[in-house]
Amino acid sequence: MAKIAFILLCHKDPASVIAQAERLTARGDYISIHFDGRASKEHYDTIRAALKDNPSVAFAARRMKCGWGEWSLVEATLQAVMAAVEKFPRATHFYMLSGDCMSIKSAAYAHAFLDAEDVDYIESFDFFESDWIKTGMKGDRLHYRHWFNERKNKFLFYASHKVQKKLRLSRQVPSDVQVMIGSQWWCLRRRTIEWILDFIQARPDVIRFFRTTWIPDETFFQTLVPHLVPQSEIRTRTLTFLMFTDYGMPVTFYNDHYDLLLSQDYLFARKISPGALELKERLGQLYASDEATFQISNEGRSLFSFVVGRGRVGRRYSPRFWETESTLGRERELMIVVCKKWHVAKRILDRIRTVTGIPCVEYLFNEDSCPLPDLGGIQSTVEKRTRHRRSLMRMLFDYHDSDRLVMCLDPSAIDLMRDFYSDRSGTKMLEILCDFSDEYLVGHAKRVGLAGDRTPPDTLEELLPTIRADFVYESDQIRDAGFEHVYRLRESGSPDDNLLALARFLDIPENRAREIAETGYLFVD
Missing domain, CATH: 3.40.50.300 (P-loop containing nucleotide triphosphate hydrolases)
Known part of the structure; x- marks a missing residue:
């Protein structure tokens, strides 16, 4: 039977991290935690103290200081993966999670789902041919070196990019690697993870390349998995249900989304609102239950597209305040x-x-x-x-x-x-x-x-x-x-x-x- 080692990247809310670790390990699974090096040491110590007696919990050997779009996110993931590989030899699958994720099925259902097919689940689309990147920088993510964080050092980020373009300092993608792109929320088999770790040791040139690409957490694993694993053993999808608004922001789920989430063909969902305490409690109880049958309708995205088309975002049945009427008003x-x-x-x-x-x-x-x-x-x-x-x-x-x-x-x-x-x-x-x-x-x-x-x-x-x-x-x-x-x-x-x-x-x-x-x-x- 499948045994999952969850790879949890988090940076806040120690109480939620502790609750998530206890919930996910209660049914025989494991969790390996990377707590951001920029976050509070006091919070990290609280998590370690609370989970020190749980043999199904591991911690990354090094806490990386993570920045959005940086290689540090990939390195943090690898640190947590290596800790899990070493401590949990019985883990059959490794599943990426964030602190905002929650299970939307039972553990029994998740194990049966992973047992049904001997495959990896990861979004992996051709970087240059697909339209996965909707706006902003595309080829230049790879062809130029990015040493600065775009959000924290915007001037240096774009100045460095401009200088490299002016001096024609572009570089080539490693010749034997086809760069792919997709969501960072994957679930990979143990054999695939071990192949990736071996590849990292054997190909430092590829690692050097990805270290200075922009947003490598959307390309690194997505590139290596199809490079190492036969296509027939890859399902190009994520098992984590997530959506984005028309403003480019992740959709947040609230207490009234419980039924919608359960009906989706996914094992987890993000992002769950920090204030959705009732939803978290119900989903936690569900994961610990023996429930193995769910009615999958998968209407989440179509429903969301429908309501967004009418100017609505957020809770499932509450309109944006400015859309209570579809007219400017007869009196106007x-x-x-x-x-x-x-x-x-x-x-x-x-x-x-x-x-x-x-x-x-x-x-x-x-x-x-x-x-x-x-x-x-x-x-x-x-x-x-x-x-x-x-x-x-x-x-x-x-x-x-x-x-x-x-x-x-x-x-x-x-x-x-x-x-x-x-x-x-x-x-x-x-x-x-x-x-x-x-x-x-x-x-x-x-x-x-x-x-x-x-x-x-x-x-x-x-x-x-x-x-x-x-x-x-x-x-x-x-x-x-x-x-x-x-x-x-x-x-x-x-x-x-x-x-x-x-x-x-x-x-x-x-x-x-x-x-x-x-x-x-x-x-x-």
């Missing part, structure tokens, strides 16, 4: 200023704000740098704002304590216009029709990357009619959409002509609209 009025010349629209918004006092927001769905209040992170990027656009607008109405709000959109954002017009709130639009000189179109082409300083004049001459036609097409799309309450302000129009559009759009007297319309610098390029 959203006024959209549409203009291709952003500087013109911003000037008009400034005048509207001054003359009327109505809250105004600039190109929040087009411009990352748009000034916005702190709304809990939803405002941080254009992508997030667009994904949660109605939620964001509700929050802005609430923030300004107003039922009227003016915002800007680029004429190309026809889908956003349709979405806001479909809301139950009142929606108006002011389309500002500007004149576009050839000089302005050339500048626009350069700003959006269609042309550069060295683009030949002949090429620009051919490009300008296309850009001008594209501007006309965007305006025609707005007209063809059939939106109600659309007013048009023209650069070529007189103040008398434009004040009527402003008065109706803002629902203000004509004398106040005239103050805006007669502003002399509105259309200056």
